[in-house]
Ligand code: SF4
């Protein structure tokens with residue numbers, strides 16, 4: 533891991549993984565030809581599934597390692613769903629999640645490059 537990656541705000545955050553329901557198409561599951569591990573998900577209805585832990589309160593995605601605001605590691609980063617891949621760092625929802633967990637707003641001096649895929 534490079535020092536740049538270690539400095540990225542997401543690495544010490546994880547607020548989004550502690551805030552939002554993570555729902556996506558059944559066809560993203562590994563068993564259906566996708567990549568998301570089936571064991572970390574549950575069916576919602578029809579062709580929709582959710583990450584375990586994201587439909588309860590308090591929210592905590594089952595794939596997350598670490599503590600909110602201290603360390604955040606997605607244990608399935610390479611296999612995460614499109615919902616997670618499309619979540620925008622430094623977006624309104626990112627800011628809202630950080631605020632809900634008492635984390636300071638991102639500032640212009642925070643690195644804004646995306647984490648390596
Ligand atoms: S995207 Fe935003 S809320 Fe999610 S881990 Fe990164 S800084 Fe935190």
Ligand code: SF4
Pocket residue numbers: 548549554583593594595596597605606607608609612613616
């Ligand atoms: S799959 Fe990874 S990126 Fe997505 S909510 Fe869970 S821990 Fe966060």
